[in-house]
Amino acid sequence: xxxxxxxxASRGALxxxxxxxxxxxxxxxxxxxxxxxxxxxxxxxxxxGPGIRQARAQDRxxxxxxxxxDGSCSLYPxxxxxxxxxxxxxxxxxxxxxxxxxxxxxxxxxxxxxxxTENNKVSITWPDQHSSEFEPDWLKKRCFSPEARxxxxxxxxxxxxxxxxxxxxxxxxxxEEVLHDDKAALDWLMxxxxxxxxxxxxxxxxxxxxxxxxxxxxxxxxTFYGHTWxxxxxxxxxxxxxxxxxxxxxxxxxxxxxxxxVQFLHxxxxxxxxxxxxxxxxxxxxxxxxKDHPDAFNTLSSxxxxxxxxxxxxxxxxxxxxxHIIDVDSEGRVVRINYNNATRDSTLDxxxxxxxxxxxSLKSFVExxxxxxxxxxxxMEPGDLVxxxxxxxxxxxxxxxxxxxxxxxxxxxxxxxxxxxSRLRLLRKAVHGDGESLSS
Amino acid sequence: xxxxxxxxASRGALxxxxxxxxxxxxxxxxxxxxxxxxxxxxxxxxxxGPGIRQARAQDRxxxxxxxxxDGSCSLYPxxxxxxxxxxxxxxxxxxxxxxxxxxxxxxxxxxxxxxxTENNKVSITWPDQHSSEFEPDWLKKRCFSPEARxxxxxxxxxxxxxxxxxxxxxxxxxxEEVLHDDKAALDWLMxxxxxxxxxxxxxxxxxxxxxxxxxxxxxxxxTFYGHTWxxxxxxxxxxxxxxxxxxxxxxxxxxxxxxxxVQFLHxxxxxxxxxxxxxxxxxxxxxxxxKDHPDAFNTLSSxxxxxxxxxxxxxxxxxxxxxHIIDVDSEGRVVRINYNNATRDSTLDxxxxxxxxxxxSLKSFVExxxxxxxxxxxxMEPGDLVxxxxxxxxxxxxxxxxxxxxxxxxxxxxxxxxxxxSRLRLLRKAVHGDGESLSS
Numbered sequence: 001x002x003x004x005x006x007x008x009a010s011r012g013a014l015x016x017x018x019x020x021x022x023x024x025x026x027x028x029x030x031x032x033x034x035x036x037x038x039x040x041x042x043x044x045x046x047x048x049g050p051g052i053r054q055a056r057a058q059d060r061x062x063x064x065x066x067x068x069x070d071g072s073c074s075l076y077p078x079x080x081x082x083x084x085x086x087x088x089x090x091x092x093x094x095x096x097x098x099x100x101x102x103x104x105x106x107x108x109x110x111x112x113x114x115x116x117t118e119n120n121k122v123s124i125t126w127p128d129q130h131s132s133e134f135e136p137d138w139l140k141k142r143c144f145s146p147e148a149r150x151x152x153x154x155x156x157x158x159x160x161x162x163x164x165x166x167x168x169x170x171x172x173x174x175x176e177e178v179l180h181d182d183k184a185a186l187d188w189l190m191x192x193x194x195x196x197x198x199x200x201x202x203x204x205x206x207x208x209x210x211x212x213x214x215x216x217x218x219x220x221x222x223t224f225y226g227h228t229w230x231x232x233x234x235x236x237x238x239x240x241x242x243x244x245x246x247x248x249x250x251x252x253x254x255x256x257x258x259x260x261x262v263q264f265l266h267x268x269x270x271x272x273x274x275x276x277x278x279x280x281x282x283x284x285x286x287x288x289x290x291k292d293h294p295d296a297f298n299t300l301s302s303x304x305x306x307x308x309x310x311x312x313x314x315x316x317x318x319x320x321x322x323x324h325i326i327d328v329d330s331e332g333r334v335v336r337i338n339y340n341n342a343t344r345d346s347t348l349d350x351x352x353x354x355x356x357x358x359x360x361s362l363k364s365f366v367e368x369x370x371x372x373x374x375x376x377x378x379x380m381e382p383g384d385l386v387x388x389x390x391x392x393x394x395x396x397x398x399x400x401x402x403x404x405x406x407x408x409x410x411x412x413x414x415x416x417x418x419x420x421x422s423r424l425r426l427l428r429k430a431v432h433g434d435g436e437s438l439s440s
Numbered sequence: 441x442x443x444x445x446x447x448x449a450s451r452g453a454l455x456x457x458x459x460x461x462x463x464x465x466x467x468x469x470x471x472x473x474x475x476x477x478x479x480x481x482x483x484x485x486x487x488x489g490p491g492i493r494q495a496r497a498q499d500r501x502x503x504x505x506x507x508x509x510d511g512s513c514s515l516y517p518x519x520x521x522x523x524x525x526x527x528x529x530x531x532x533x534x535x536x537x538x539x540x541x542x543x544x545x546x547x548x549x550x551x552x553x554x555x556x557t558e559n560n561k562v563s564i565t566w567p568d569q570h571s572s573e574f575e576p577d578w579l580k581k582r583c584f585s586p587e588a589r590x591x592x593x594x595x596x597x598x599x600x601x602x603x604x605x606x607x608x609x610x611x612x613x614x615x616e617e618v619l620h621d622d623k624a625a626l627d628w629l630m631x632x633x634x635x636x637x638x639x640x641x642x643x644x645x646x647x648x649x650x651x652x653x654x655x656x657x658x659x660x661x662x663t664f665y666g667h668t669w670x671x672x673x674x675x676x677x678x679x680x681x682x683x684x685x686x687x688x689x690x691x692x693x694x695x696x697x698x699x700x701x702v703q704f705l706h707x708x709x710x711x712x713x714x715x716x717x718x719x720x721x722x723x724x725x726x727x728x729x730x731k732d733h734p735d736a737f738n739t740l741s742s743x744x745x746x747x748x749x750x751x752x753x754x755x756x757x758x759x760x761x762x763x764h765i766i767d768v769d770s771e772g773r774v775v776r777i778n779y780n781n782a783t784r785d786s787t788l789d790x791x792x793x794x795x796x797x798x799x800x801s802l803k804s805f806v807e808x809x810x811x812x813x814x815x816x817x818x819x820m821e822p823g824d825l826v827x828x829x830x831x832x833x834x835x836x837x838x839x840x841x842x843x844x845x846x847x848x849x850x851x852x853x854x855x856x857x858x859x860x861x862s863r864l865r866l867l868r869k870a871v872h873g874d875g876e877s878l879s880s
Contacts, residue, residue, distance in 0.1 A: 062796075077795045084786040092683070094676045096750055097782040101688045102806045107799040144792040153789055156746075156760045218755050222659050224862070236534045243532070248541045256858050258698035304770065306596075310536055315658045318865040319858055320596045330744065342537040346524040349593055352584040355517045356502070359547040366542045418696050418759055422664070425758040 039115045039122075049137040055122050057114050064114065066122065066139060074143040079107050081124060085132035157421070158193045159333070161392070163284035168376040171195055175203040175385055179216055186427040188387070189420060192262065196389040197279055199378075203266055203385045210264040210413035213385065217423045221260050221414040223253065224309075224317040231265070231410040233402040238311035240342040244271075244402035249280055249369050249394035252414070254338035255309035255319045261417030263390045267380035271408040274400030276379045277386070280369045282337035282394045286326050289365055296361035301326040303358055306345035307338070322349070325362065336391040339365075369394055380410070391417065479556045479563075489577040495562050497554050504554065506562065506579060514583040521564060522549050525572035597861070598633045599773070601832070603724035608637075608816040615640040615649070615825055619656055626867040628827070629860060632702065636829040637719055639818075643706055643825045650704040650853035653825065657863045661700050661854040663693065664749075664757040671705070671850040673842040678751035680782040684711075684842035689720055689809050689834035692854070694778035695749035695759045701857030703830040707820035711848040714840030716819045717826070720809045722777035722834050726766050729805050736801035741766040743798055746785035747778070762789070765802065776831040779805075809834055820850070831857065 039055050051069035058065055062078040083098075083105055085091070090100040113125040122134045141152060154160060171191040177184040178200055191198045203209040210228050214220035220227060225239070234242040241247060253259040290297040304322040311317060323338035350358055368374065380386065388395065400408055479495050491509035498505055502518040523538075523545055525531070530540040553565040562574045581592060594600060611631040617624040618640055631638045643649040650668050654660035660667060665679070674682040681687060693699040730737040744762040751757060763778035790798055808814065820826065828835065840848055 063792075075792055077792070077799075079799045080788060080795055083799070092677065092680050092782070094751075095678050095680060095682075095782070096748075097680050098784060099680060099685070099782070101686070102781050102802060103688065103810060105799075105803075107796075107803045138786075142787055144788075144790070144795070146791070149789050152787055156787070157762075218664070218757070219662050222662070224658070224859075237532065238535050240532050240535060240537050240539060242535075245539070246541070248543065258856070258858075302770065308536075311534075316866055317658070317862045318869075319862050320865075321858065322597075330742070341542050342532070342535070342539070344538060346578075347582055347592055347596070348520060348584075349589050350584070351586070352503075352515055352517070355520055355584070356547075359517075359519045359523070359545075362542060363545075363547045370543060416698070418698075418761065419664075422757045422759050425760070426756055429758075 049135075050140045052116055052120055052122060052136050052139075055114050055116055057111050059110060062108070062110065064111070064122070064124070068136075068140070074139065074145065074148070076139065076142075076144070078109050078111055079105070081111075081132065081134070082106070082109050082126060085130070086134065086138075087130075087132060089130075090132075156425075158190075158424070160194065161196065161283055162194050163287070164195065164281050164376070165284070165374050166372060166376050168195075168197075168279075168281075170197060170199050170376070170378065172199040172201060175200040175209070175213075175383075179212065182427055182430050185216060186424070186431050189424040189427065192387055192389060192420070193424065196281060196283075196392045197376075198387050200385040200387065201383065203383050205268060205382050207268065207411050209266045209385060210411050213264055213387075214413055214415060217415055218419045219415075221416050221419075222314070223256070223260070223414060224311075224314050224319065226314045228411055228413045229313075231412055232407060238313055241397075244274075244400050244408075246399040247395075247397040248341055249278060249366070249375075249396040250340035250342070251282070251337050251394055252340065252390050253309075253343075254323050254340050255307040255321050255343045257321045257323065258416075259323075259336070259338060259390060260414030261389065261391050262387065262415040262420050263395075264385060264387050264413045264415070265380070266385040266411045267382050267409075268411060269407060269409040270379070270381055271400035271402070274398050275408050276377055276398045278396040278398070279376045279378070279388065280374050280394045281392065282369070283334050283392050285365065285369045285374060285394070286334040286337065289326075289368055292368075293361070293364045295357075296364040297326065299354075299357055299361035300324065300365060301328045301334075303350060303354065305338075305358075306347045306349055307340070307343045308345040308347070309343050320345070325365070337394060339394065341366075389417075390414070479554045489575075490580045492556055492560055492562060492576050492579075495554050495556055497551050499550060502548075502550065504551070504562070504564070508576075508580065514579065514585065514588070516579065516582075516584070518549050518551055519545070519547050521551075521572065521574070522546070522566060525570070526574065526578075527570075527572060529570075530572075596865075598630075598864070600634065601636065601723055602634050603727070604635065604721050604816070605724065605814050606812060606816050608635075608719075608721075610637060610639050610816070610818065611635055612639040612641060615643040615653075615823075619652065622867055622870050625656060626864070626871050629864040629867065632827055632829060632860070633864065636721060636723075636832045637816075638827050640825040640827065641823065643823050645708060645822050647708065647851050649706045649825060650851050653704055653827075654853055654855060657855055658859045659855075661856050661859075662754070663696070663700070663854060664751075664754050664759065666754045668851055668853045669753075671852055672847060678753055681837075684714075684840050684848075686839040687835075687837040688781055689718060689806070689815075689836040690780040690782070691722070691777050691834055692780065692830050693749075693783075694763050694780050695747040695761050695783045697761045697763065698856075699763075699776070699778060699830060700854030701829065701831050702827065702855040702860050703835075704825060704827050704853045704855075705820070706825040706851045707822055707849075708851060709847060709849040710819070710821055711840035712843070714838050715848050716817055716838045718836040718838070719816045719818070719828065720814050720834045721832065722809070723774050723832050725805065725809045725814065725834075726774040726777065729766075729808055732808075733801070733804045735797075736804040737766065739794075739797055739801035740764065740805060741768045741774075743790060743794065745778075745798075746787045746789055747780070747783045748785040748787070749783050760785070765805070777834060779834065829857075830854070 053069055054067040056065050064076045066074045092099045111124050112127050115123040117123050125131045173188050178188045188198055231241055233244040237243050301324055304324055307321045309319040325339050327336035329335045493509055494507040496505050504516045506514045532539045551564050552567050555563040557563050560576055565571045613628050618628045628638055671681055673684040677683050741764055747761045749759040765779050767776035769775045
């Protein structure tokens with residue numbers, strides 16, 4: 001139904017109407033039930049926003065049709081319009097939140113009158129004589145066409161990603177600049193979202209820098225490993241990371257049901273030998289797996305695997321989770337990788353006949369991510385701070401020689417994507433104004 | 441395949457073997473490829489754990505069959521056994537984490553030899569002469585039968601819930617007792633998990649009690665509203681909760697992709713008139729909806745709705761999420777309700793023809809949860825502290841008279857379920873020892 005209504009008239013036909021300055025009502029817009037259901041703009045649109053040429057109620061379909069200055073049309077359900085009335089009775093202005101209760105919403109409402117105000121807003125009077133006004137740009141942004149919805153979602157969530165392999169040119173910025181300059185901070189977060197990994201150079205050689213960087217966003221995420229944590233070779237290590245051994249490619253903390261979205265690692269001291277870092281684009285690997293080993297992809301994205309983590313650090317803990325190794329959303333898009341072989345539980349909640357397919361699938365995935373052409377290798381030096389998407393990247397470390405002097409030492413911290421995206425949206429607004437078109 | 445192998449012999453036949461003290465090899469267990477693939481227990485099991493009567497390798501199926509003292513059998517894939525070798529080379533003992541890399545695991549491994557040790561462990565020698573030993577109770581707990589898996593999952597995650605309605609007898613405990621007595625704390629968390637709401641009486645009449653209670657668990661969850669937050673009638677409220685208005689039934693913070701799992705609310709001062717609390721069992725409501733309005737249930741569990749929250753509190757924020765109003769896991773079980781009408785975004789990312797079904801479905805759900813027989817109403821008095829499952833309950837508040845004296849004041853805090861469940865597991869162990877059978 002929708003596609004046929006997406007554009008209501010050809011540009012040619014609209015030019016004529018434009019010339020007349022006022023729309024003639026189409027047959028479909030003849031008032032029904034005695035209501036005025038058609039309104040045309042008394043004045044041209046002001047400012048840079050979209051202008052409304054005409055608005056008409058389609059009473060039978062309970063849709064408002066808005067005809068824009070450029071000839072395109074948008075359709076809005078009456079119920080949605082009433083639900084989103086922006087007046088002070090229906091919206092708590094200070095919180096920009098809905099006060100109107102759903103119990104008070106007539107989900108089958110009609111409209112009494114549609115008008116276009118002098119400043120080009122759509123004004124609707126409802127059957128109970130409550131009235132609502134809608135700004136043209138507010139409406140345009142919320143158009144229900146597939147294209148408009150996609151653009152809006154990309155603006156809100158920035159889901160487009162650039163895939164990479166061993167040849168990655170790692171985005172690099174200056175640490176202090178990111179802390180003090182909004183444009184640099186925005187560049188950092190945009191690259192962190194799109195590429196998944198960003199290097200910051202020149203951080204002071206003392207602990208506390210990952211916390212400072214977290215404050216640039218908002219706040220860090222406390223876990224059982226503390227507010228920040230020290231990656232060092234420790235006696236009686238409560239985590240495989242706290243040894244000098246090789247760390248195979250993994251995401252951090254799949255033993256939580258909502259693993260940290262972003263990770264910071266600040267190099268305070270590097271090993272004299274070994275300890276190089278490795279990173280792989282997990283979303284890229286998942287798409288390669290889907291293409292080359294679809295059965296393995298289906299297995300890893302449908303079976304949930306138990307993870308476990310017990311010990312004591314910030315306090316004692318006994319953590320258990322069930323996660324898909326490849327998390328896919330309802331549209332089939334890969335949204336998170338959950339894989340750490342160290343904390344994959346010996347409890348495996350699968351029917352016996354799915355155990356071997358599971359191992360074979362995991363092996364295919366791990367072999368793929370370990371192919372040299374997929375692995376980006378780098379060596380952190382003191383003062384380097386790497387920031388990466390822990391929902392997307394798998395990272396690892398080569399074993400290193402652990403001596404009594406020059407002890408390798410990284411300090412780490414976690415954040416969640418919701419907080420990082422919140423800062424990104426605010427920075428985008430600060431740097432570019434409303435920033436509607438800056439998502440891609 | 442599995443069901444026919446779940447029990448390997450009748451109890452009658454095993455009694456004979458028991459009398460002999462030693463199993464005779466079955467035809468299927470005749471050594472293949474020159475390997476010893478059958479082992480019988482040299483001694484009866486010691487202690488209260490399960491005893492192993494016999495273990496045999498099914499080389500063709502690559503399964504180890506363990507015959508228990510009670511006549512039942514369990515089957516374990518070779519790959520899984522090798523993957524979970526508990527020796528110090530394959531497991532970092534201090535972290536109870538896997539050191540064995542998946543790249544070093546032969547996912548098609550055979551076995552060289554199976555033996556039962558003098559202390560009733562299963563010992564396996566692998567083709568590369570690496571050997572692994574497994575404790576009987578460790579193996580029994582990880583049996584792949586549907587019954588054993590279900591019991592293990594219930595032990596780990598306590599997913600069984602008791603549904604309730606307006607007649608709820610709210611579980612109530614003493615605040616200080618929960619802080620100082622492990623048994624009381626365990627009772628609290630078990631009821632919080634199973635019922636979803638627990639009342640604690642006798643908290644001191646000063647701020648900071650929700651933070652104290654959080655420390656009993658581990659730590660609280662910081663959000664943009666701060667470590668803890670004050671529910672009061674505030675000028676320029678950044679949230680509808682910070683007014684004296686009615687709050688319709690909602691879950692907190694669906695604008696986050698991972699809303700807080702548990703909420704604490706401590707009453708410091710109550711309004712003289714109004715301000716009663718309401719709670720509804722959201723999981724119960726979702727099941728009623730599934731039964732009575734299956735289309736509405738399908739709509740609310742399949743369409744993702746945008747939520748938004750912008751403002752400034754702990755710091756400035758611009759939060760956006762997409763959540764199902766009813767979250768269902770891959771087994772179809774309702775696992776989370778995400779619904780706050782105040783922060784439901786005006787951006788609605790649905791095709792036009794799904795808008796009306798969405799509103800009708802939501803209306804059905806909201807009407808159901810508002811039926812008086814479903815709503816548990818209570819009035820908090822100073823010193824009362826309510827704790828509830830924010831993934832399950834919808835809660836609300838009646839409007840109240842906001843004067844210049846006796847200002848209604850609740851202090852709140854959030855936690856996540858992973859941290860709460862971690863404390864529950866540790867308390868269970870402290871109170872009951874291993875506590876394997878205490879999940880229900």
